[in-house]
Amino acid sequence: MQLSREDLLKAYRRMVMIREFEEAVHEEFSAGSIPGFVHLYAGEEASGVGVCMHLNDNDYIASTHRGHGHCLAKDCDEHAMMLEIFGKKEGLCGGKGGSMHIADLSKGMMGANGIVGGGPPLICGAALTAKTLKTGGVAVAFVGDGASNQGTVFESYNLAKILNLPAIFVVEDNGYAEATSSRYSVAGSQVNRGKAFDIPAVEVDGSDFFAVWEAAREAVERARNGGGPSLIHSRVLRYYGHFEGDAMTYRPADEVANYRAQKDPLMQFRRRVTEAGLLDGSALDEIDRSVKDRIAQCVVQAKSAPEPTEADLLTDVYISY
Amino acid sequence: MAKKSYRQAISEALRQEMERDHRVIVLGEDIAGGAGGDAEQDAWGGPMGVTKGLLPLFGRERVIDTPITESGFIGAAVGAAATGLRPVADLMFVDFMGVCFDQIFNQAAKFKYMFGGKATTPVVIRTMYGAGFRAASQHSQCLYNIFTHIPGLKVALPSNPYEAKGLMIQAIRDDDPVIFFEHKAMYDMEGEVPDESYAIPFGQANVTREGDDATIIAFGRMVNFANTVADKLSKEGITCTVVDPRTTSPLDTETILETAAETGRVVVVDEAHPRCNMATDVSALICQEAFDKLKAPIKMVTAPHAPVPFSAALEDLYIPSMDKIEAAVRSVTGKSH
Numbered sequence: 001m002q003l004s005r006e007d008l009l010k011a012y013r014r015m016v017m018i019r020e021f022e023e024a025v026h027e028e029f030s031a032g033s034i035p036g037f038v039h040l041y042a043g044e045e046a047s048g049v050g051v052c053m054h055l056n057d058n059d060y061i062a063s064t065h066r067g068h069g070h071c072l073a074k075d076c077d078e079h080a081m082m083l084e085i086f087g088k089k090e091g092l093c094g095g096k097g098g099s100m101h102i103a104d105l106s107k108g109m110m111g112a113n114g115i116v117g118g119g120p121p122l123i124c125g126a127a128l129t130a131k132t133l134k135t136g137g138v139a140v141a142f143v144g145d146g147a148s149n150q151g152t153v154f155e156s157y158n159l160a161k162i163l164n165l166p167a168i169f170v171v172e173d174n175g176y177a178e179a180t181s182s183r184y185s186v187a188g189s190q191v192n193r194g195k196a197f198d199i200p201a202v203e204v205d206g207s208d209f210f211a212v213w214e215a216a217r218e219a220v221e222r223a224r225n226g227g228g229p230s231l232i233h234s235r236v237l238r239y240y241g242h243f244e245g246d247a248m249t250y251r252p253a254d255e256v257a258n259y260r261a262q263k264d265p266l267m268q269f270r271r272r273v274t275e276a277g278l279l280d281g282s283a284l285d286e287i288d289r290s291v292k293d294r295i296a297q298c299v300v301q302a303k304s305a306p307e308p309t310e311a312d313l314l315t316d317v318y319i320s321y
Numbered sequence: 322m323a324k325k326s327y328r329q330a331i332s333e334a335l336r337q338e339m340e341r342d343h344r345v346i347v348l349g350e351d352i353a354g355g356a357g358g359d360a361e362q363d364a365w366g367g368p369m370g371v372t373k374g375l376l377p378l379f380g381r382e383r384v385i386d387t388p389i390t391e392s393g394f395i396g397a398a399v400g401a402a403a404t405g406l407r408p409v410a411d412l413m414f415v416d417f418m419g420v421c422f423d424q425i426f427n428q429a430a431k432f433k434y435m436f437g438g439k440a441t442t443p444v445v446i447r448t449m450y451g452a453g454f455r456a457a458s459q460h461s462q463c464l465y466n467i468f469t470h471i472p473g474l475k476v477a478l479p480s481n482p483y484e485a486k487g488l489m490i491q492a493i494r495d496d497d498p499v500i501f502f503e504h505k506a507m508y509d510m511e512g513e514v515p516d517e518s519y520a521i522p523f524g525q526a527n528v529t530r531e532g533d534d535a536t537i538i539a540f541g542r543m544v545n546f547a548n549t550v551a552d553k554l555s556k557e558g559i560t561c562t563v564v565d566p567r568t569t570s571p572l573d574t575e576t577i578l579e580t581a582a583e584t585g586r587v588v589v590v591d592e593a594h595p596r597c598n599m600a601t602d603v604s605a606l607i608c609q610e611a612f613d614k615l616k617a618p619i620k621m622v623t624a625p626h627a628p629v630p631f632s633a634a635l636e637d638l639y640i641p642s643m644d645k646i647e648a649a650v651r652s653v654t655g656k657s658h
Contacts, residue, residue, distance in 0.1 A: 319497050
């Protein structure tokens with residue numbers, strides 16, 4: 001399987017969409033127009049998009065508290081997402097979920113999750129549905145390096161393996177669980193943890209779209225063909241703090257700047273496809289422009305969109321009660 | 322109608338629903354028992370034998386023995402429910418919720434609301450509760466009040482075999498997450514149970530006795546204690562209404578308030594610890610909505626604020642007894658021996 005020109009354009013557009021979306025949220029949060037907690041995915045774009053390029057609406061993903069990027073990679077609507085983050089009535093979840101709970105099950109997006117390590121058991125369930133009802137679908141759990149130490153993650157590796165579930169675990173290791181380095185908090189290696197359960201596991205440079213795409217291709221194929229679970233350890237870097245407002249004193253001052261200059265995932269992608277003559281720079285520039293406009297428009301509309309009202313407070317607690 | 326045990330009633334409900342709907346699966350620790358071994362494959366059928374016999378009918382695809390990892394498999398049941406199956410997971414003892422509560426109260430309970438109404442999570446979690454088995458502090462609690470506290474969950478407490486079958490069928494057909502509490506001392510209790518399938522709607526209390534002198538509102542196993550007390554007292558002319566709410570969430574507040582107002586003398590019986598339990602909840606409801614109808618202070622009969630003890634001598638003191646219920650009724654009615 002190869003990436004077509006359309007695939008490459010789609011992948012780039014999704015990555016730029018995530019970057020612009022997160023930069024806009026960063027700005028608006030700093031300006032005080034977004035309530036609550038937000039955790040940004042900027043810098044990790046190639047990881048989520050590299051995986052989700054292999055998925056369709058019939059496949060499920062479970063995300064983390066840092067979920068905007070996974071939503072966009074899974075093709076959730078950016079306009080409805082922006083409204084949701086602003087807490088508006090027409091938001092993707094009616095303004096009831098917010099940044100940490102954005103979901104769209106019709107797109108196979110089972111939700112960002114406010115609980116670290118909350119997603120992998122759910123993904124075992126989605127994979128069990130796929131296996132039992134023979135939908136042909138697969139299910140992907142994204143977890144961070146912090147979550148990788150949670151018992152739920154190990155329980156899910158075990159369950160996925162013994163039930164031979166079409167599940168894929170993507171450990172997005174951005175180097176810090178909140179403020180604590182994964183060099184300190186993670187014993188052993190992510191790959192060896194997978195191998196301990198006889199789950200095929202690989203480590204990839206998560207800033208390299210093509211490396212992630214290739215690893216995910218194998219994992220998704222394995223799952224679709226009844227070969228059971230896989231693990232991908234994707235090394236990434238987040239450009240912002242654990243949460244917006246985090247002073248990041250636990251990071252070297254030049255860490256992000258150096259990474260941006262040398263390994264930025266969008267820059268790498270652009271260089272790779274233009275040098276190989278797969279796409280020309282002007283097509284990419286056009287995507288940059290149109291996505292920037294689109295996100296700016298989303299922000300403007302989100303600001304003026306109506307708030308939920310008291311009538312919305314008690315709806316959707318139950319289906320019937 | 323045939324006499325069946327509480328165990329058989331639940332088992333029959335599961336079998337009939339699995340026959341009716343291919344999306345219904347059961348999973349849990351030793352739900353069949355025997356997976357991967359070289360001997361009997363349906364060795365246990367769950368710790369109390371409730372699911373015995375399902376494996377030969379439905380196979381390993383739909384009767385899934387899980388590892389002893391409650392977070393993992395309860396979470397998987399929740400995820401499966403959100404994506405198209407209708408799982409019935411067995412959380413062996415409710416005391417084990419400590420290791421998987423997140424998947425229930427932060428995930429299953431909140432999906433619909435957090436996701437703007439677009440999620441459906443039709444999961445049933447069966448669990449054993451209650452004292453009387455000399456099973457000590459970590460295998461004897463009630464805890465249904467904790468689940469009742471959480472918006473998004475429904476909580477069923479069947480008080481006899483008939484109720485167990487009808488409420489289980491409703492639980493499986495219900496589109497919201499349901500925590501289904503089975504009292505471990507009731508599995509051998511027998512009662513009339515129709516062979517055919519029937520569902521008992523949630524949130525509709527059952528008035529098991531009607532009387533003029535006092536209203537006893539009781540939960541789960543305690544409904545049977547209350548019925549026995551009511552029958553005894555009726556012989557000396559003290560007649561009681563007994564209310565079995567069947568579900569604590571939704572709660573049939575209408576029937577509770579009506580029957581409380583009719584006698585004006587109320588006893589609430591709850592096997593759970595006394596703080597923030599169903600007895601305090603129902604008492605507060607009556608005080609707020611029907612205070613002017615009360616002729617005496619409400620009496621609550623509950624377990625004490627202590628863990629469940631092991632010793633038979635102590636456990637018997639711990640469980641709300643029929644003597645205590647009787648004394649409470651005499652107290653609110655002012656009719657002593």
